[in-house]
Structure formats: structure tokens, C-alpha cells
Amino acid sequence: MIPFSPAMRRRAAPILAALLLLTAAPAQAAPEDDAALVERISGEVVRKLQESGALDQAIDAGIERYVAKQREAQAAAARQRAEAARSRADKMPPADPARDHIYGNPEARVSLVEYSDFECPFCKRFHPTAKALVDASDGQVNWVYRHFPLAFHNPMAQREAEASECAAELGGNDAFWRFADTLYERTASNGKGMPGGDLGALAAEIGLDRTAFEACLESGRHADRVKKDYETGIALGISGTPGNLLRDNETGKVLVRAGALPLARMQASVDELVKSAPEAGAGDGGGQ
Incomplete structure (x- = not known):
């Protein structure tokens, strides 16, 4: 699910309301099977969100969160490697003049x-x-x-x-x-x-x-x-x-x-x- 900010929800609300009205078809309307109805509603939601810019903003925000998490994970891994290296290095014996x-x-x-x-x-x-x-x-x-x-x-x-x-x-x-x-x-x-x-x-x-x-x-x-x-x-x-x-x-x-x-x-x-x-x-x- 794409997370939306409050501002994005406010912008999308009228779109969704209109779509709900659209799907509340009158009794005389030709019936649609469930799959076709879902596809029509999904397509209309995406189109409206694209037109309003809300979808792009949600995608951008998701990408930013993903990149931030990746950087955090890489930094944590680097810290773990550095700590492991320090731990191993502490075991180094002194130089041996007879060999070194x-x-x-x-x-x-x-x-x-x-x-x-x-x-x-x-x-x-x-x-x-x-x-x-x-x-x-x-x-x-x-x-x-x-x-x-x-x-x-x-x-x-x-x-x-x-x-x-x-x-x-x-x-x-x-x-x-x-x-x-x-x-x-x-x-x-x-x-x-x-x-x-x-x-x-x-x-x-x-x-x-x-x-x-x-x-x-x-x-x-x-x-x-x-x-x-x-x-x-x-x-x-x-x-x-x-x-x-x-x-x-x-x-x-x-x-x-x-x-x-x-x-x-x-x-x-x-x-x-x-x-x-x-x-x-x-x-x-x-x-x-």
C-alpha cells in the first residue's frame, strides 16, 4: 500500500468520493463482473491520482524512505566491519626483530x-x-x-x-x-x-x-x-x-x-x- 500524507489524502478524497458514486450504479445499469469492476475502479483511481500529482509525491516519498533505509543499513554494516576489524587487530602480537x-x-x-x-x-x-x-x-x-x-x-x-x-x-x-x-x-x-x-x-x-x-x-x-x-x-x-x-x-x-x-x-x-x-x-x- 502506498502511504499518503494528510495533505495527499485531502486531495484524493474528492476523487475517491466520485469513484464511489460511480460504482454505486443504478439498478438499471448493466451488471459487471467483480474483476472488471475492480479494474475499472483501480484504473480511474490511478488516473485521477496521476492528474493530481498525489501519486508521484507518494512514489517519491517511498523512494526516499527506501534510499534512507539502504544508507542506514550500509552504515551499520560498515560499523560492524570496522568493529570486527578492531577486535581482530587487538590480537596482533608485537613485532619480532628476529623475523620482522x-x-x-x-x-x-x-x-x-x-x-x-x-x-x-x-x-x-x-x-x-x-x-x-x-x-x-x-x-x-x-x-x-x-x-x-x-x-x-x-x-x-x-x-x-x-x-x-x-x-x-x-x-x-x-x-x-x-x-x-x-x-x-x-x-x-x-x-x-x-x-x-x-x-x-x-x-x-x-x-x-x-x-x-x-x-x-x-x-x-x-x-x-x-x-x-x-x-x-x-x-x-x-x-x-x-x-x-x-x-x-x-x-x-x-x-x-x-x-x-x-x-x-x-x-x-x-x-x-x-x-x-x-x-x-x-x-x-x-x-x-
């Missing part, structure tokens, strides 16, 4: 844990932002890089992720970051890779043994490491890249900050995370 690639002070108060894809154009944009955040933090923020190659950027994203692990194997943490920095500078993104696509040449350029690097890459021995990062990201609620999690390493609190956010936004998030931590001894009288 860490830029900056390993003992920093805050870790920016980025789940990233070397072929993601937004990751390429965010890479210098993350570096600037750490460089300006006076040792209070570090950056942890984890792999999250997206299926539609493969096989290139997967291969580049494994290549970066070969760089780390041969040259340690510093070599990983030199390789990652240069790769992000040069890749065309979206699965296209670097012009020429010679990862061995890139390894040699940053000081690694090209033959050893290429043997490592062809062996595929770091594929499981990349897969493990990806699976861990999924478990933490990561669904796209860059998937950024800010962790207060003193309290364990985590903020989800997905996407290639600008430096000012990331800095504000770090400040929010630190300021939200309870002061030492607050609420417990300072006891142990």
Missing part, C-alpha cells in the same frame, strides 16, 4: 605494521609517508613491513615479495629496506613491475651477489614466508593494501588505519594512540 623487517628503533613505543603489496599503487604512494613518519619520531615509532600480495597483482607481486626476502637473506634488514625502497620507486604498479623487470639487476645495484640472489629467487624458498604474512594479515582483518595497524607496544592497544593516509593523519593517529594510554599507576594506587 623493522625500519627505525626496534624498541620504539609505537609500531606501524603495514601489510603491503609491491605492486599496489597506493602502497607506492604511502611508502615515503611511512618513512617520513618514522624519521620524524625521534625513535618513538618504527615501521614493520609484512607481505600482502593481492591476487590481481600476481604473479608479479608475489615474485617481488619473495625477491625482497632473498635480499634480506643475503644482506640482512638494511638490504631488505634498500631493495624495497628502490622497487617502490621504479615499479609501474598494478602488476606491471619495473621497466625491464630485472630483479637480479636491482639486487646487484644495491650491493648483493646477483648469482646468489637469482638462485634464491628461482628456488622459491621464501614463498611460504610470504604466504604466512598474508594469512596473518587475513586473520587480523586486513582486506586491502596498504593495511596499516598502529600498535602501542606498552599497552598493546591497536588502531586500524587502512589506506594511503597522509602524513598529518598518521601523526595524529600516533598521538591519539599514545595519549589514550592510562598513566602509570592510574586506577590502582600505583601498586604492582
